[in-house]
Amino acid sequence: MISLRVTKRTFKGGAAVSHEKRTADCETIKMGVPEKVIIPMLQHIGAPCKPLVKKGDYVKVGQLIGQSDKYVSAPIHSSVSGTVTNIISLVSSSGTYMEAVEIKTDGKQEVHESVKPPEYSSDAELLELIKQSGLVGLGGAGFPTHVKLSVPKDKKIDILIVNGAECEPYITSDYREILENSWNIVSGINILMDLLKVEKVLIGIEDNKPEAIKILSSIEATNDDKIDVVKLKTRYPQGAEKMLIYSMTGRKVPPGKLPMDVGVIVMNVSSVAFIAEYVKTGMPLIKKRVTVDGPAVNKPANVEVLIGTPLVDVFNFCGGLKDNVSKIIMGGPMMGVAQSSLNDPVLKNTNALLAFDAESAKLPPESACIRCGKCAEACPMNLLPLFLNQNALRENIEGLKKFHVMDCIECGSCSYVCPAKRRLVQSIRLGKALLRKSNS
Ligand code: SF4
Ligand code: SF4
Incomplete structure (x- = not known):
């Protein structure tokens, strides 16, 4: 059985933010197919993809529609079947222009012929498959997973950390992943243990999620003697990579260095579960569980959304927005990005959509620094x-x-x-x- 251990060690600093996990008990509901999707060619850290389709093309679910020849990038797939109506220009959250494929859906959700359970016989082939799946860090970072898992020969990884901390207020999408999909998490861990040749896996979960801790620490599975669930102190930003590594292993990642420099790779819990699902089905990354919440949302929920779905459709699915909505954030309130348009689409790394009314979005006036430290x-x-x-x-x-x-x-x-x-x-x-x- 996967064992449970409690660590009292935690990082210095941080903040005791309010949790606001109102959707923790909201089982994931699937949203239907929207009338159109807008699929940006940059949904990851790295080089943008070039569209492989043009206006008028018919596309199917799982079809490759964007690719880059750069190493740090991730291919993009269609989340729907339908007709490409345009290649448009969008402004990314970093302020740069990028192309996006706009598709009018036909509701048939015909699956592309290329989607089938993949076969692999070596680590290199598995890494290539993970690249082809389009997977990026689903916890919000959006770093291409195949790059993270490509360990240089001079580095040795001995611990895989699975990040289920989810320390940002409001967001419960990873929590629901653990509750609803724990077997895929454990299967994904086994695939990654094999790939990375690690003998120890630590799943980090904050102590404000006892149900998630209980579920994962009671699983009996292959290699369960090498997997520990680690109960972490609830403190923001416990889920940030460097903080998590310190709390769970005592290792400190020096400034400018990466987790692999201290023998660790950190993977988000939903990313790990996706790898297991992909190896079973061959369906690339085309959907995302998103927490929809905030004081200006009528019916907060956890929703499984097709990537590229306009935000307005997601909010309408959740009962619509209240009249006095003033701010929309993609991601959590601490690290998320304010959205300028409800027509913007859900991305691969969208884990939450939050809507705030004028009162809750109001920023108090800034005053002079009082040097309090x-x-x-x-x-x-x-x-x-x-x-x-x-x-x-x-x-x-x-x-x-x-x-x-x-x-x-x-x-x-x-x-x-x-x-x-x-x-x-x-x-x-x-x-x-x-x-x-x-x-x-
Ligand atoms: S935002 Fe930057 S400077 Fe501020 S607490 Fe976090 S790491 Fe430190
Ligand atoms: S008042 Fe100045 S010293 Fe105090 S927390 Fe704000 S910026 Fe820091």
């Missing part, structure tokens, strides 16, 4: 957010470098605790952009 105490990366804020606002590149702006994981803990309500994380993002620009 609370932001520095809260920073899990040991940074000095007040100085990063100052240097970003003064556009002082040398100051940004001196205070290690690029080490910021943009968790927002500093902004959350600041009594002066300084827009710390926003200015730090600006500072990073300034530094990147000065380097280019």
Whole structure:
């Protein structure tokens, strides 16, 4: 049986954010096929894909419709059957333009001939299959999984961490994955243990999710003696990679280094389950479980959505938005991205859609820094957010470098605790952009 252990070790700093996990008991409901989907060619960290289809083409479910020849990228597949009506230009969350394939659906959901259970006989073939599945980090990061799993020869991985912490307020999509799909998680773990040749797997779950801990730690399966569920202290941002690795193993990932530099790979729990499903069916990544919540949503829910579905359709499926909606966020309230249009589509790494009314979205006025030091105490990366804020606002590149702006994981803990309500994380993002620009 998978064993359970409790760790008292936790990272320094962070914030005690309110949980707001109102959808924890909402079993996932499948949303139907929308009238149209808009499938962006950039849904991951890395190079955008080029559309492989043109206006007028008929496409089927699972068909490859976008690809890049760059290594850090992930192919894009159609989530529906229907006719391509346009190749449009969209603005990504990072502000860059990207192409997107617009498809009018026919409701038949005809599956493409290429979709069949894959066969592989080597690690290299499995890695290539994972690449072809279009999988990216489903916890929100969107990093191409095949790149993460390609371990250089000079690195040795001895621990696989499966991230089920889900520390952001509101989001319960990974929690529902554990409750509804625990067998796929364990099957995925076995596939990855084989691929990475690791002898130890740790599944991290915060102690505010006792049901998820109970379900996973009572499973009997192949290799269960090598798998532990680790009960973590509930504290934001426990699910951030570097924090999670420290809490679960005591290993510290140095600034500028990767988890694999300390022998660890971290995979989101839904990504692991997807790998098991893909190996069984060959259906690439075309759908996503999304938590739909927030004070301006009429019927909060966990919804299985086809990728490319316009946000407005998802909200309408959840009873629509209340009249006074003022802000839509894709992702959690701490690290998510505000959306400018309800016509924007659900992406591969969309784990939540939150809608806030004018009252709850209102930002308190910013006042002068009172040098209380609370932001520095809260920073899990040991940074000095007040100085990063100052240097970003003064556009002082040398100051940004001196205070290690690029080490910021943009968790927002500093902004959350600041009594002066300084827009710390926003200015730090600006500072990073300034530094990147000065380097280019
Ligand atoms: S400086 Fe960055 S890493 Fe530190 S608390 Fe603020 S947002 Fe998080
Ligand atoms: S928490 Fe806010 S007020 Fe306090 S030192 Fe940091 S920026 Fe200044």
